[in-house]
Amino acid sequence: xxxxxSHLLGRKxxxxxxxxxxxxxxxxxxxxxxxxxxxxxxxxxVGKSTVYGTVSFYDFLKPENKGKKVYICNGxxxxxxxxxxxLHKKLSAxxxxxxxxxxxxxGRCHENSAFHIDGKNYSGNDxxxxxTIRKEKSTTKERYNVGFKGSPILTSEYGxxxxxxxxxxxxxxxxxxxLIVELKDSGLRGRGGAGFSMAFKLESCKNVxxxxxxxxxxxxxxxxxxxSDRYIMEQRPHELLMGMMIxxxxxxxxxxxxxxxxxxxxxxxxxxxxxxxxxxxxxxGENINGGGFNFNFKVIKAQGAYICGEETALLSSIEGQRxxxxxxxxxxxxxxxxxxxxxxxxxxxxxxxxxxxxxxxKAFAAIGTNKSSGTKLISLxxxxxxxxxxxxxxxxxxxxxxxxxxxGFGKPVKAMHIGxxxxxxxxxxxxxxxxxxxxxxxxxxxxxxxxxxxxxxEEYPLVKYIEHLFKFTAxxxxxxxxxxxxxxxxxxxxxxxxxNENYKIDYTLMNDLLETMETGSLCAxxxxxxxxxxxxxxxxxxxxxxxxxx
Ligand SMILES: Cc1cc2nc3c(=O)[nH]c(=O)nc-3n(C[C@H](O)[C@H](O)[C@H](O)COP(=O)(O)O)c2cc1C
Ligand code: SF4
Numbered sequence: 122x123x124x125x126x127s128h129l130l131g132r133k134x135x136x137x138x139x140x141x142x143x144x145x146x147x148x149x150x151x152x153x154x155x156x157x158x159x160x161x162x163x164x165x166x167v168g169k170s171t172v173y174g175t176v177s178f179y180d181f182l183k184p185e186n187k188g189k190k191v192y193i194c195n196g197x198x199x200x201x202x203x204x205x206x207x208l209h210k211k212l213s214a215x216x217x218x219x220x221x222x223x224x225x226x227x228g229r230c231h232e233n234s235a236f237h238i239d240g241k242n243y244s245g246n247d248x249x250x251x252x253t254i255r256k257e258k259s260t261t262k263e264r265y266n267v268g269f270k271g272s273p274i275l276t277s278e279y280g281x282x283x284x285x286x287x288x289x290x291x292x293x294x295x296x297x298x299x300l301i302v303e304l305k306d307s308g309l310r311g312r313g314g315a316g317f318s319m320a321f322k323l324e325s326c327k328n329v330x331x332x333x334x335x336x337x338x339x340x341x342x343x344x345x346x347x348x349s350d351r352y353i354m355e356q357r358p359h360e361l362l363m364g365m366m367i368x369x370x371x372x373x374x375x376x377x378x379x380x381x382x383x384x385x386x387x388x389x390x391x392x393x394x395x396x397x398x399x400x401x402x403x404x405x406g407e408n409i410n411g412g413g414f415n416f417n418f419k420v421i422k423a424q425g426a427y428i429c430g431e432e433t434a435l436l437s438s439i440e441g442q443r444x445x446x447x448x449x450x451x452x453x454x455x456x457x458x459x460x461x462x463x464x465x466x467x468x469x470x471x472x473x474x475x476x477x478x479x480x481x482x483k484a485f486a487a488i489g490t491n492k493s494s495g496t497k498l499i500s501l502x503x504x505x506x507x508x509x510x511x512x513x514x515x516x517x518x519x520x521x522x523x524x525x526x527x528x529g530f531g532k533p534v535k536a537m538h539i540g541x542x543x544x545x546x547x548x549x550x551x552x553x554x555x556x557x558x559x560x561x562x563x564x565x566x567x568x569x570x571x572x573x574x575x576x577x578x579e580e581y582p583l584v585k586y587i588e589h590l591f592k593f594t595a596x597x598x599x600x601x602x603x604x605x606x607x608x609x610x611x612x613x614x615x616x617x618x619x620x621n622e623n624y625k626i627d628y629t630l631m632n633d634l635l636e637t638m639e640t641g642s643l644c645a646x647x648x649x650x651x652x653x654x655x656x657x658x659x660x661x662x663x664x665x666x667x668x669x670x671x
C-alpha cells in the first residue's frame with residue numbers, strides 16, 4: 122500500500138509535495154484547518170487517514186500545537202543544565218500558560234536556556250530581553266567556540282564561491298567512475314551514526330538505471346546535544362551544497378533535497394540564500410558550465426519529529442506519509458524517494474566530498490585511523506569551560522577534546538552522554554581509554570554516533586536521566602514495532618514509579634525489557650536505547666541500587 126502511495130505522492134514532483142503543503146496550511150494557527158486538509162487530500166488523491174496520520178504525528182502540525190506562541194527546548198542538554206524551570210517562569214510572566222509549548226532540541230546546547238519564538242531561536246541570557254524580543258521580533262547572536270586539532274577539513278575558510286566551485290567544475294571533467302575511485306580510496310564512512318561506506322552507497326545508486334534519482338541530505342540533526350550539522354549549514358554551507366552536487370554527478374541524480382529540521386530556522390534561511398547565490402552564479406540548472414550535467418536543489422523544512430532522522434522515515438516524511446520506518450531491503454539506493462533510487466547522507470558526510478575531490482582520496486585516508494579516516498566534528502555542551510564545535514582527526518584521544526579543546530568541565534561531571542540519546546553513557550573515568558573513532562568507542566562498549574556530548578553533572582540523578590531517555594523514545598517512537606512502542610512506555614513507567622511510589626524495579630524484568638528492545642526493534646531507536654541504560658546500570662550500579670529490588 123505505502124509502495125503505491127509513494128508513487129502517487131510523487132505524481133506532482135518534489136516541488137509540489139504534500140508534506141510542504143501541510144506545513145503551509147498549519148502556518149497561521151499551528152495546525153491545519155479541516156477544510157485545508159480536505160482540499161489537500163482531494164488534490165493529492167489520498168485518503169483521509171493518510172493526511173490525518175501525517176498531521177497527527179508531527180509536533181508542529183498536530184492539533185495540540187494550536188495557539189502556541191513560544192516553545193521551550195526540552196532537550197537533554199538544557200535539562201541537565203537545569204536552566205528550563207527558570208526560563209519557564211520568566212516566559213510565564215509574558216505569555217499565557219496555554220501559549221507555551223515545547224520543542225526538542227534547538228541545538229543551543231552550548232549556552233542552554235533555549236527557546237523559540239516566531240521562527241527564531243534564542244538562548245543564554247536572551248530571556249532577559251524577552252519584552253523587546255516579543256515587541257520587536259528582534260534576533261540575537263549566539264556564541265560558541267570553533268576550533269580544531271589536526272587537519273581542518275571542515276572548519277577552514279573556503280574563500281569566494283567562484284574560486285571554491287572550481288573543485289566541482291574539475292569533477293565534471295572526470296567520469297563518475299574516476300570519482301568513485303577517489304571516494305573508495307578515501308575510506309569515508311557516514312557521519313550520521315551508522316558509519317556506512319559512502320563509496321558503496323553512491324556506487325550502488327549509480328548502478329541502478331532510472332530517469333529520476335535523488336540525493337537527499339539528512340539535516341534532521343535531532344540528537345539532543347548535537348549542533349555540528351547546524352554549524353556546517355550556517356557557517357560552511359557550500360561544503361554541503363557542493364558535496365551534494367558531486368554526489369549527484371557521480372550517481373546521475375539531478376535533484377538534491379535538503380531536509381532540514383524546523384527547529385533550525387536559521388539553517389533553512391542560510392541554505393536557501395546560498396542556493397540562490399549558486400543559481401545567480403549559473404552553477405545550478407541545466408548543462409552546468411557546459412559539462413552536460415543538470416542539478417537543482419529543493420529545501421524541505423521539517424515539522425518536529427526525531428524519527429524523521431532515520432533515513433526511511435525521512436523519505437516517507439518528504440512524501441507526506443506518516444513517517445514510519447520502512448523495512449529494508451529494498452534499500453533507498455534501489456527504491457527511495459517516490460520509489461526512485463535515492464542516496465541519503467548526513468550533512469557532515471557530504472561536506473567532506475569537496476576536500477576529497479580536491480586533494481584526492483588518499484590524502485583524506487592519510488588523516489585519522491585505518492578504519493576511521495578523516496576528521497570528526499564534536500559538539501560540546503554548556504558544562505565545558507569552552508563549549509563549541511571542534512574538529513579533530515579521527516583517533517584523537519578523547520582527553521584532548523575534553524581537557525584541551527573544551528577546557529575541562531566548569532562543574533563536577535560524572536558522565537558524558539556521547540552520540541545522542543542512543544549513544545553510550547561514558548563515565549568520566551573512561552575518558553583516558555577512548556579515542557575519537559568508530560572502533561575505539563565500539564571496543565569499549567560505547568558508540569561514537571554523531572559525536573555530540575551532553576554532560577551529566579555529579580548531582581543529577583541517573584534514575585531521572587534514564588526516565589528521560591525512555592520518555593523521549595516513547596514520544597518519538599514511530600509505533601511500527603512493539604518492542605519500541607511498548608517497551609519505551611513500560612520502561613518509563615518503571616523508572617517513574619521507582620522514584621515516586623513504594624516500588625522497586627526487578628533487575629530480570631528490566632534486563633528482559635532491554636534485551637527485547639535491542640534484539641526485536643526494527644530500527645535503531647528502539648534497538649539503540651538499551652545501550653546508555655545498560656551503561657548506566659553497569660557503571661553506576663551503586664547510585665541506582667536503591668531503585669532496584671535487592
Ligand atoms: C532514530 C534515528 C535517528 C536518526 N537521526 C539521524 C539524523 O538526525 N541525522 C543523520 O544524518 N542520520 C540520522 N540517523 C541515521 C540515518 O538513518 C542514516 O543512517 C544516515 O542519514 C545515513 O547517512 P550517513 O551514511 O552519511 O551517516 C538516524 C537513525 C535513527 C535510527
Ligand atoms: S524501533 Fe521504534 S522507531 Fe524504529 S521502527 Fe520500531 S517503533 Fe518505529
